[in-house]
Amino acid sequence: MDTSIVFVGGGNMATSLISGLRNADCPGERITVIEPDEAKGEQLASQYGVNTATSANAEVLSAEVVVLAVKPQMLREVAQGLVEPLGDSKPLIMSIAAGVPIAGLREWMGNDHAYVRCMPNTPSLIGAGATGLYADDRVTDDQRELADTILATAGVTAWVDEESLLNAVTATSGSGPAYFFAFMEAMQAGAMDLGLDEATARELVLHTALGAARMAIESGDDPTTLREKVTSPGGTTAAALGEFSEGELGELVGRAMRSASDRADSLARELLDK
């Protein structure tokens, strides 16, 4: 990977993607991060060897790809502020902002750019990310491939062919790491309630999560089969899963994901109505 890439915003998600790129041998000098917080920029420069700037100008923005990595609420202002320094140059614009549709980007940055929306997740930091992507029909095959190559440095990629499905991706893999972390927190608390010390509870919970995820990916069995293999009739697992059913875990998870997707929808409405 030798593409020149500018990240606008050097926060959590940009850091995860930069880590993925660097692990995939994308040279640090091909990456620039525009980040107003100088200390954050310095940290990125020293950790990943990238170039940094505190604001956008034509020189800083001269790259093949510009990744918009600020909070959705900031995106309108930030995108509009890029129009002048970009001038006539037409890098591929990739936005990772939750909810914000390409129509908004076109309104703020103009119709002449090619836009790809991506929904990555934080495990990209260690190359274990999962990213959903959408490109409208103005994006060329080469540009799609470029976007895919960039995100594939951070983990698996999956394209959706309707933009609205990116909200489903956001509710699934974008926010998903937090659901699993919340489950780990709850299990660790449960283990400590049962008498394990914190370090032991944590070690057992984290390695159980890792083992379960690896088995689900590597064994060829689906999660239902794997769950059944753990669950002896009348045994301990059945007792625990009975509580999950009683508490309607499946419905709860479905409602939580619907809520994440609805929030992506409402973010878009709030931003476009402004």
Ligand SMILES: NC(=O)C1=CN([C@@H]2O[C@H](COP(=O)(O)OP(=O)(O)OC[C@H]3O[C@@H](n4cnc5c(N)ncnc54)[C@H](OP(=O)(O)O)[C@@H]3O)[C@@H](O)[C@H]2O)C=CC1
């Ligand atoms: N975190 C996640 O798991 C995921 C996040 N996303 C999306 O990624 C985007 C970024 O999220 P996240 O990284 O978590 O947020 P962060 O707040 O960590 O990162 C945003 C960064 O942008 C900086 N910033 C603010 N104003 C500007 C500006 N004018 N120019 C350049 N940079 C600026 C912020 O600096 P300062 O802090 O000083 O304001 C901050 O460092 C969001 O749109 C989110 O929807 C997508 C998938 C997953």
Ligand SMILES: O=C(O)[C@@H]1CCC=N1
């Ligand atoms: O919570 C958020 O809005 C962002 C998008 C997906 C993960 N984090």
